[in-house]
Amino acid sequence: ARTLVASAPVMLARQAAVAHTVFSADLRRPVEVGADQEQALVTWLSRRLGANVRAPKLAPLGYDLIGGRLLPGQSGPVAQFMYQDAAGQRLTLYVSHDQVQNHETGFRFAQEGRVNVFYWIDGQFGYALSGSLARPELSRIASSVYEQLAPVVATPAPAPAAPN
Template sequence: MSQHTVTEADLHAYVDGFLSEARQREVVLYLAERPEEQARVQAYRAQNEELRALFRPVLDEPVPPRLKSGLRSWSERYGRYAAALVIALAGGAGGWVLHGATQTNPTLAQFNGGVAPLKVSTLARQAAVAHSVYSPDARRPVEVSAEQEDQLVAWLSKRTGSPMRPPKLGKLGYELIGGRLLPGESGPVAQFMYQDGLGQRLTLYVSTDQAQNKDTGFRFAQEGAVNVFYWIDGKFGYALSAGIDKGELANIAHAVYEQLDKVQ
């Protein structure tokens, strides 16, 4: 195979260490010429590490004797479902994995007197991971492009069961390039993506399962190079993510909030 025919499957196999030495060298050369693909591979690796960290205590435990006799038949019958579950967790930006991973995250807690509400901190973490996974993608960063905005709005509104309308950020230098549907903690969430004239991207992550969260204040979180401003408004949770200056992102977050508040 040529390095120019590297597929998505090759990238996942490269991250998981399943490629032959020859194919691995080709992928390395391919990535060396494509910084955006390198960023995506790094995001995949980060997700894998989160999965390993969460399940490592369980994986290190010995198999109970009473289960050993039935292990072979169980693996044959249900192994494919277990594999599908792991793929869903990774592909869905770690929705369940991140459910507990941020309970004691000091970065997320610092804007709440040292104690971060689980729902809100999870929202910020999921939004940051989703941004890291999709914003570097040069080929398909969104599922539906801005040229089909009406269809995008109708589709996301139907799937989430709530009206979805992407804010207009043209005056701030960012234009909508499209959006996609993602799995959340207890249902689908929407992600809208914007881009400025220099190619810098930011994403708005919209959850509709925040009805029990009464904390409506603006909060800030940082996950690696990604800054996130997030807030709760009724059942909606909003998280604006980008690799830009905190002050600039705050201004955009306030503009988004004002537009959404007028719509409601």
């Protein structure tokens, strides 16, 4: 069991790379639900994963959301969001909610054939950003995704002023 838990983040990266390879090459049907139905996509994937998921905004980095799909993961469903730039280059974000036993939080890098993957665990979520981009460019985009998906820590409201 210890080996399986230790290798779970590596499996996350490998599954993400395989899913990227399979679906990003499909020109006719790369996603189940298109970006024109983004809210319905996010609601559906959140319900299926049992946790709120979001599609990061990558348009400022040159990548527009084209949609997403539901996929099988190690122990339950996972979400995949797909993005594309003006030249047709695609990126996928693989989101897993079954990372309960993992405590690794740092960015990791993996390569599966021509697909580079930056992956990380954040609480119960595992994320993997995959693409055939150079490592520095993919790292820059992964940092943006991480910043957008990091939990927002609520700042306490200021204490009311004492009556005079």
